[in-house]
Amino acid sequence: xxxxxxxxxxxxxxxxxxxxxxxxxxxxxxxxxxxxxxxxxxxxxxxxxxxxxxxxxxxxxxxxxxxxxxxxxxxxxxxxxxxxxxxxxxxxxxxxxxxxxxxxxxxxxxxxxxxxxxxxxxxxxxxxxxxxxxxxxxxxxxxxxxxxxxxxxxxxxxxxxxxxxxxxxxxxxxxxxxxxxxxxxxxxxxxxxxxxxxxxxxxxxxxxxxxxxxxxxxxxxxxxxxxxxxxxxxxxxxxxxxxxxxxxxxxxxxxxxxxxxxxxxxxxxxxxxxxxxxxxxxxxxxxxxxxxxxxxxxxxxxxxxxxxxxxxxxxxxxxxxxxxxxxxxxxxxxxxxxxxxxxxxxxxxxxxxxxxxxxxxxxxxxxxxxxxxxxxxxxxxxxxxxxxxxxxxxxxxxxxxxxxxxxxxxxxxxxxxxxxxxxxxxxxxxxxxxxxxxxxxxxxxxxxxxxxxxxxxxxxxxxxxxxxxxxxxxxxxxxxxxxxxxxxxxxxxxxxxxxxxxxxxxxxxxxxxxxxxxxxxxxxxxxxxxxxxxxxxxxxxxxxxxxxxxxxxxxxxxxxxxxxxxxxxxxxxxxxxxxxxxxxxxxxxxxxxxxxxxxxxxxxxxxxxxxxxxxxxxxxxxxxxxxxxxxxxxxxxxxxxxxxxxxxxxxxxxxxxxxxxxxxxxxxxxxxxxxxxxxxxxxxxxxxxxxxxxxxxxxxxxxxxxxxxxxxxxxxxxxxxxxxxxxxxxxxxxxxxxxxxxxxxxxxxxxxxxxxxxxxxxxxxxxxxxxxxxxxxxxxxxxxxxxxxxxxxxxxxxxxxxxxxxxxxxxxxxxxxxxxxxxxxxxxxxxxxxxxxxxxxxxxxxxxxxxxxxxxxxxxxxxxxxxxxxxxxxxxxxxxxxxxxxxxxxxxxxxxxxxxxxxxx
DNA sequence: AAGAAGACGTA
DNA sequence: CGTACGTCTTCTTG
Numbered sequence: 001x002x003x004x005x006x007x008x009x010x011x012x013x014x015x016x017x018x019x020x021x022x023x024x025x026x027x028x029x030x031x032x033x034x035x036x037x038x039x040x041x042x043x044x045x046x047x048x049x050x051x052x053x054x055x056x057x058x059x060x061x062x063x064x065x066x067x068x069x070x071x072x073x074x075x076x077x078x079x080x081x082x083x084x085x086x087x088x089x090x091x092x093x094x095x096x097x098x099x100x101x102x103x104x105x106x107x108x109x110x111x112x113x114x115x116x117x118x119x120x121x122x123x124x125x126x127x128x129x130x131x132x133x134x135x136x137x138x139x140x141x142x143x144x145x146x147x148x149x150x151x152x153x154x155x156x157x158x159x160x161x162x163x164x165x166x167x168x169x170x171x172x173x174x175x176x177x178x179x180x181x182x183x184x185x186x187x188x189x190x191x192x193x194x195x196x197x198x199x200x201x202x203x204x205x206x207x208x209x210x211x212x213x214x215x216x217x218x219x220x221x222x223x224x225x226x227x228x229x230x231x232x233x234x235x236x237x238x239x240x241x242x243x244x245x246x247x248x249x250x251x252x253x254x255x256x257x258x259x260x261x262x263x264x265x266x267x268x269x270x271x272x273x274x275x276x277x278x279x280x281x282x283x284x285x286x287x288x289x290x291x292x293x294x295x296x297x298x299x300x301x302x303x304x305x306x307x308x309x310x311x312x313x314x315x316x317x318x319x320x321x322x323x324x325x326x327x328x329x330x331x332x333x334x335x336x337x338x339x340x341x342x343x344x345x346x347x348x349x350x351x352x353x354x355x356x357x358x359x360x361x362x363x364x365x366x367x368x369x370x371x372x373x374x375x376x377x378x379x380x381x382x383x384x385x386x387x388x389x390x391x392x393x394x395x396x397x398x399x400x401x402x403x404x405x406x407x408x409x410x411x412x413x414x415x416x417x418x419x420x421x422x423x424x425x426x427x428x429x430x431x432x433x434x435x436x437x438x439x440x441x442x443x444x445x446x447x448x449x450x451x452x453x454x455x456x457x458x459x460x461x462x463x464x465x466x467x468x469x470x471x472x473x474x475x476x477x478x479x480x481x482x483x484x485x486x487x488x489x490x491x492x493x494x495x496x497x498x499x500x501x502x503x504x505x506x507x508x509x510x511x512x513x514x515x516x517x518x519x520x521x522x523x524x525x526x527x528x529x530x531x532x533x534x535x536x537x538x539x540x541x542x543x544x545x546x547x548x549x550x551x552x553x554x555x556x557x558x559x560x561x562x563x564x565x566x567x568x569x570x571x572x573x574x575x576x577x578x579x580x581x582x583x584x585x586x587x588x589x590x591x592x593x594x595x596x597x598x599x600x601x602x603x604x605x606x607x608x609x610x611x612x613x614x615x616x617x618x619x620x621x622x623x624x625x626x627x628x629x630x631x632x633x634x635x636x637x638x639x640x641x642x643x644x645x646x647x648x649x650x651x652x653x654x655x656x657x658x659x660x661x662x663x664x665x666x667x668x669x670x671x672x673x674x675x676x677x678x679x680x681x682x683x684x685x686x687x688x689x690x691x692x693x694x695x696x697x698x699x700x701x702x703x704x705x706x707x708x709x710x711x712x713x714x715x716x717x718x719x720x721x722x723x724x725x726x727x728x729x730x731x732x733x734x735x736x737x738x739x740x741x742x743x744x745x746x747x748x749x750x751x752x753x754x755x756x757x758x759x760x761x762x763x764x765x766x767x768x769x770x771x772x773x774x775x776x777x778x779x780x781x782x783x784x785x786x787x788x789x790x791x792x793x794x795x796x797x798x799x800x801x802x803x804x805x806x807x808x809x810x811x812x813x814x815x816x817x818x819x820x821x822x823x824x825x826x827x828x829x830x831x832x833x834x835x836x837x838x839x840x841x842x843x844x845x846x847x848x849x850x851x852x853x854x855x856x857x858x859x860x861x862x863x864x865x866x867x868x869x870x871x872x873x874x875x876x877x878x879x880x881x882x883x884x885x886x887x888x889x890x891x892x893x894x895x896x897x898x899x900x901x902x903x904x905x
Numbered sequence: 906a907a908g909a910a911g912a913c914g915t916a
Numbered sequence: 917c918g919t920a921c922g923t924c925t926t927c928t929t930g
């Protein structure tokens with residue numbers, strides 16, 4: 001083991017070890033569900049974790065090659081040329097591995113023109129000089145030359161990377177018969193086939209060692225080459241230049257200029273959240289606890305040296321009057337944090353770039369400009385404080401939040417309105433990274449400030465560490481905001497200010513309002529469905545002569561494929577699918593009463609389950625108390641395209657398609673004190689956006705003609721008059737049109753329409769022959785995304801697509817389809833958001849009590865107060881219709897009824 | 906107790 | 917081999 005008194009430096013050749021892992025581990029077992037290969041990453045990290053645990057290095061670095069090219073290939077162009085092409089499945093893993101290492105706070109080093117081993121050599125040399133025990137971990141034999149009394153080599157066995165052999169000075173002598181510094185001389189004589197460096201023919205390790213012991217050194221040997229007799233002697237004399245070249249090429253550089261010194265490689269605490277996130281994404285379940293254990297070790301080691309971040313201000317707690325006076329005097333943005341408990345404000349904190357007045361000595365030295373860096377103040381929520389702050393909170397004075405919505409809601413419940421919402425760091429962070437959002441202020445502090453937000457340990461009854469106070473949270477919020485703002489491209493900043501923040505305020509009111517749902521309606525239906533499900537289950541058992549759990553795909557597979565001997569269906573990860581599409585197919589080819597009963601049972605239990613969860617959500621929001629309404633939560637940062645998502649419960653997936661789903665929707669009713677429900681939805685908004693973006697004359701005409709879209713398109717595609725478009729033709733072009741938006745293939749289309757692939761192909765051909773600009777647009781938009789690295793909506797919302805450049809085909813093609821869809825789905829989301837907050841704001845400005853309750857992507861559900869129908873309907877129609885100026889009109893359908901079902905259409 | 910997998914609801 | 921979501925149940929794992 002290493003000498004515990006000395007610090008230990010571990011330097012690793014990332015490329016060579018990951019490459020060995022790549023070949024050692026079966027790729028099939030190491031791929032994520034979206035197709036990313038991870039075997040090299042996994043093998044490397046598993047090895048590294050074991051290594052860190054065993055050796056407890058105090059300093060770590062991992063070096064990578066930048067490419068095949070290096071100064072060696074310039075000197076000797078044949079160097080490594082016979083190496084086979086690096087498999088693309090491996091190449092793609094290196095950047096991800098580097099991301100993992102970054103999350104683990106391990107330094108990654110690479111340098112143009114230099115090989116990883118040269119970096120190892122340089123670090124090993126510097127480390128040894130600085131008094132470190134150095135561990136070099138590499139799969140390249142050339143690194144044997146680095147071994148000495150301070151430097152030990154860890155070399156992987158043939159098997160892969162699970163076993164590392166330890167070479168200290170003595171081990172090298174035992175194995176090769178020469179001291180480490182002389183090993184390259186052996187290698188020069190023998191040659192290295194894998195590097196395309198031929199040596200002396202007929203000379204292997206044995207002969208080389210014999211000669212070197214005899215002559216003492218390679219130079220002496222080359223000088224005295226004449227003295228060697230026999231064929232090998234002749235060979236040596238003929239290949240003197242090869243040997244010299246080999247020796248020159250296998251000498252590792254020990255003086256590479258690096259951006260970091262050995263001291264900078266000190267082990268630092270990991271970014272626990274980033275590690276969890278990236279490992280989860282790579283589906284490394286078992287590695288997470290292993291890394292966590294490691295993090296514990298690192299934490300202890302790093303605790304001593306961890307540098308203090310920018311010191312937090314000690315928030316003052318001024319009187320209500322002082323606080324108000326100061327806030328009203330502030331001429332810069334103010335960070336605001338409302339601590340919410342049970343839906344109500346508990347404490348409130350502020351921070352600014354101005355010093356807070358000290359209650360005793362207001363106006364003490366504050367520097368020449370008065371700006372002395374952010375300072376903080378806070379107060380507990382009392383009626384006096386609420387009174388004192390109400391005007392300022394409602395004013396236009398700019399305020400910066402981290403996740404404003406719950407705080408806005410709490411203020412609303414306390415009777416206060418919020419104005420001047422200038423920035424939300426969570427929402428802004430999501431706009432920048434919709435695929436990998438930082439969900440909390442702590443994440444953002446970590447990413448943008450590289451500091452830790454102090455958090456009370458929730459596992460401890462009496463926490464040892466204090467969490468940040470609201471004033472300090474505001475201070476962090478303000479600092480993060482400055483960084484995030486610096487990263488926001490102007491168009492994205494506009495999306496934040498002009499779309500997201502107004503939407504946020506509207507959503508807060510929608511969540512507070514909730515939607516009235518009739519428990520009695522739900523309960524009656526639930527009972528009915530329960531009885532039906534039981535009967536269906538009994539019948540199903542009878543059909544197969546035994547009882548199984550119909551909710552268990554595993555047991556169903558036994559019944560279908562073992563007992564009933566039905567043909568195997570689509571494969572899943574763990575067996576064969578039993579989903580509805582598959583069961584319907586089976587019913588056609590191998591009819592069996594069990595199949596139909598099972599499908600019906602599924603439908604009944606699914607409906608009942610939805611009803612039950614809705615029922616238990618009625619008045620479920622404890623903060624409000626049972627009010628007979630359901631209060632969903634809209635997750636504004638919940639999608640990658642710009643859409644909202646809805647949780648607890650999800651009100652964006654209430655059934656509508658099936659026969660009986662109307663009975664669920666009819667339980668969503670107009671609330672007390674209101675007159676009726678209004679539903680408003682955009683018809684074919686995505687196709688309209690497609691028409692606008694592609695500028696396809698045919699599609700634009702379709703929307704301007706007033707003709708039914710699919711009838712119009714069908715007439716063009718099939719070359720008939722609109723009135724002669726049959727239902728079958730209409731179905732086909734409808735599927736085609738909708739499929740376009742998702743990047744549908746001929747294969748997918750044929751499957752959906754249950755037609756031959758050739759017919760599907762023909763259909764697509766005909767379609768594009770008539771609507772060619774659509775195809776051109778779709779192609780060019782993906783191409784543009786490949787160039788830019790992101791897509792953009794009509795309003796400038798961006799979504800990055802790094803995988804468009806991936807060498808992994810599955811990954812790349814998935815990204816292409818998503819990139820195709822993102823501007824269309826995203827623009828639709830933008831338009832709906834704009835319409836939503838305009839309607840919300842107009843209602844308020846017009847003094848209406850009618851209110852928006854729900855948003856279901858292209859539909860709004862609005863509760864109309866008595867006597868307000870006409871005014872409200874007019875606002876809704878106008879605001880949805882003019883939310884965007886497209887080259888085709890935005891068609892809005894409006895319905896009216898006492899419940900959601902009858903208001904729909 | 907927590908997470909994965911399969912299934913299925915919506916736009 | 918069609919995009920974007922959330923939630924339920926069962927089953928596995930710790």
